[in-house]
């Protein structure tokens with residue numbers, strides 16, 4: 086019996102060891118978290134409907150570009166650095182979603198996400214931003230290090246559209262050259278006309294150059310048609326989601342001289358107010374300022390165009406393209422129409438004397454210098470300026486491979502003519518050393534700004 090009992094115990098022991106080993110190995114598999122190389126999944130609402138254009142990002146890996154869900158709500162993020170990550174999903178009208186990324190199987194973490202609806206509260210008076218950029222007492226102030234202490238920021242910059250000769254795409258090598266030339270210019274701002282490479286924005290920010298980011302609006306859209314407004318708003322939502330967390334963002338700038346195009350009406354300015362409210366809802370209390378880009382000061386303050394301060398409570402400032410040998414007079418007129426501040430998003434003259442078809446770069450430098458002095462002397466309402474423009478653009482008239490003379494007559498220029506391909510403070514000539522990049526030769530205006538901005 087004793088033998089048998091021992092034998093029975095022995096059997097028990099064996100079984101115990103086997104079970105323990107099995108369960109341990111099982112437990113081991115569960116505990117051993119596998120880092121994903123890829124994260125994939127689907128985003129739906131709580132009725133099971135797939136959600137398109139939701140932004141999916143990894144707050145734990147800011148260098149990994151966010152992606153947007155497709156029409157079936159699917160997303161896929163690849164080449165993820167080995168680590169435990171959090172995943173964030175954002176979509177207009179829904180609560181933000183944040184969660185840990187589950188363990189990967191064969192390198193892929195799969196996650197299905199359900200977003201719940203959100204109602205926005207829009208205060209009747211827009212609060213002062215608690216974010217990296219704010220307008221306070223008609224001054225632009227920044228707190229890029231996020232310690233709560235703000236310092237004044239005066240915009241010294243260029244309109245940025247460095248299109249290579251022949252309208253070729255911009256390469257990484259050319260972007261790096263832009264960063265170098267902007268840094269040497271002591272510029273702290275670029276003004277764009279549409280979204281740009283987010284990677285370039287981050288690179289610029291680490292060199293002290295920030296972005297007045299233009300949101301391009303099609304000149305051909307009739308803004309009185311609800312479907313067109315809806316289309317623009319959907320694009321805007323995606324645009325704001327894409328750039329709002331980029332450290333290079335200084336402010337949003339809606340359209341470009343829309344009042345000369347499809348926006349000489351109340352439909353345009355009311356749309357701007359609606360877009361600014363959407364941006365506020367998306368960004369929350371840490372919002373970036375929103376400007377309307379306007380050609381000259383036409384319409385500003387006009388109640389019938391809904392371009393007055395009471396109609397534009399969510400617009401923080403005006404971005405004005407102002408071509409005039411005396412900006413001070415215009416700025417003084419502006420001050421009678423609104424209490425908002427302004428930034429001059431385009432000013433200056435081109436470098437070609439249309440009468441001789443020779444460059445008069447000294448004239449450009451002198452004119453730009455006068456304009457800059459007028460901008461500085463209006464600091465009580467003017468937050469700075471971005472000169473038009475960084476480099477020549479050969480695509481604007483006729484052949485994109487030739488430097489042409491086309492443009493328009495204007496009594497604001499000494500030669501009476503704006504030559505559209507010659508506006509650069511950097512002259513652009515064809516590639517002569519076969520490095521694949523056009524030659525960039527700064528004009529006198531470049532060195533004039535360099536002295537002023539140092």
Ligand SMILES: [Ca+2]
Nearest residue numbers: 228230232234
């Ligand atoms: Ca600070």
Ligand SMILES: [Ca+2]
Nearest residue numbers: 479482484487
């Ligand atoms: Ca041309």
Ligand SMILES: [Ca+2]
Nearest residue numbers: 437439502504
């Ligand atoms: Ca000219």
Ligand SMILES: [Ca+2]
Nearest residue numbers: 516518522523
């Ligand atoms: Ca070259």
